[in-house]
Amino acid sequence: MSEPWPAAVAAAWHPLAYASELDRPLAKTLMDIPVVLFRAGRDAVALVDQCPHRNVPLSRGKVCGNHLVCAYHGWRFDLHGQCVGVPGADSVPNVAARSLAVHEAGGLVWVSLAPQPPPFPALRPELGDPSLDRFWWPLxxxxxxxxxxxxxxxxxxxxxFLHPYLVRRPDARRAVDVHFTSNARGGEARYTEAGTQSAWLPRLFEGRRTISIGRYVAPTVAQLSFESDDSFTLAITVVFVPESRDRTRPFAHFATPRGLLPGWLKRRALIAFHTPVLRQDRQALALQAENIERMGAPDYHQGPLDLFGPLIWRLANGLSSPTEERKLQFWL
Ligand code: FES
Ligand SMILES: [Fe+2]
Known part of the structure; x- marks a missing residue:
């Protein structure tokens, strides 16, 4: 018996695809469960990706009208997963592929594996604000x-250490005031520092950055937001999707205020500069996962700068977390 998934993660809604991709059946994996997504008319449909006849993946089939037709013997399934036709026969067995709760929001198709999914949560406002330049970076x-x-x-x-001179200068640390608040829904760290940042990315994209904010919205959303003169200059929102124990897919959304630069140019520049950062983070996360697998289980010890780790662990596991407020100073 494998270790259970963290309770709040198991119950949550997870994006599996962009709504625009649903012009064909898509094979996805969520928490080790194979899922097929397709569109029946206007409705997005999610089924466990296993034909109830001989268990071929339904995602190898095709959509005909409002039905998904299995690639092996052509059984037809409706948007509830119910078998509605068997080629060569007049009768239809009363069988169904398991249907999953599905919801479209923010340009994404979200699925919950929970037998009784929770109400769909409000998304971060940046994800739906038409006054901003916004895009999803497909990863x-x-x-x-x-x-x-x-x-x-x-x-x-x-x-x-991981992104020297790109995100932070290792040779020019300075005092940063940190205001950390958390409650049962997540946490927020506000980092206030004087003047401009000296590393490349902040200089290019964040202008006269004075405040940066890290937010955790339980169980699987994290956001970095940068503010200057009371208005934000860049918000990066990432919804993390657990495909399996050690494979995770990020859905990363970038939002910037409309300004002098056209949206397409900002998009290109943001992707170009975040590509090396992402590569470095992925390398570290892969090394970490590989090493934990070799050791059998994580064995973590908390340090003074680890504001979010314990909170993420508690809330993702569905444990309560008291409302808390802390003021600290870091050298960043
Ligand atoms: S395996 Fe799907 S119809 Fe036979
Ligand atoms: Fe990083």
Whole structure:
């Protein structure tokens, strides 16, 4: 019997695809369960990707009208997964592929494996704000453990070592005031520092950055937001999707205020500069996952800069977390 998934993660809604991709059956994996997504008319449909006849993946079939037709013997399934036709016969067995709860929001198709899914949560406002320049950066999954990947995005302590001069300068640390608040829904760290940042990415994209914010929205959303003069300059929101124990797919959304630069140019520049950062993070997360697998289980010890790790672990596992507020100073 394998270890159970963290309770709040198992119950949550997870994006599996962009809504625009559903013009054909798509094979996805969510928490080790194979899922097929397709569109029946206007409705997005999610079924467990296993034909109830001889268990071929339904995703290898095709959509005809409002039905999904299996590639092996041509059994037809409706949007509830119910078998509605068997070629060469007048009768139809009363069998169904398991149907999963599905919801479209923010340009994504979300699925819950829970037998009784929770109400679909409100998304971060940046994801639906038409006054902003916004885009999703399509990314594949990589070897990474879900909760470690979430912590990585919100971790202020690694950029000096993993992304030197791109995100933080290791040779020019300075005092940063940190205001950390958390409650049963997530946490927020506000980092306030004087003047401009000296590393490349912040200089190019964040202008006169004075405040950066890391947010965790339990169980699987993390956001970095950068503010200057009371308005935000860049918000990176990532929904992390657990494909398996050590494969995680990020759905990364970028939002910037409309400004002098056209949206397409900002998109190109943001992707170009975040590509090396992402590669470095993926390498570290893969090494971490590989080493934990060799050792059999994680054995973590908390340090003074680990604001989010324990909170992520508690809330993802469905444990309560008291409302808390802390003021600290870091050298970043
Ligand atoms: S395996 Fe799907 S119809 Fe036979
Ligand atoms: Fe990083």
């Amino acid at each position: 594949p999954s990589s070897r990474a453990r879900l909760l470690d990947a979430i912590e990585n995005l919100l971790d202020p302590a690694h950029p000096h």
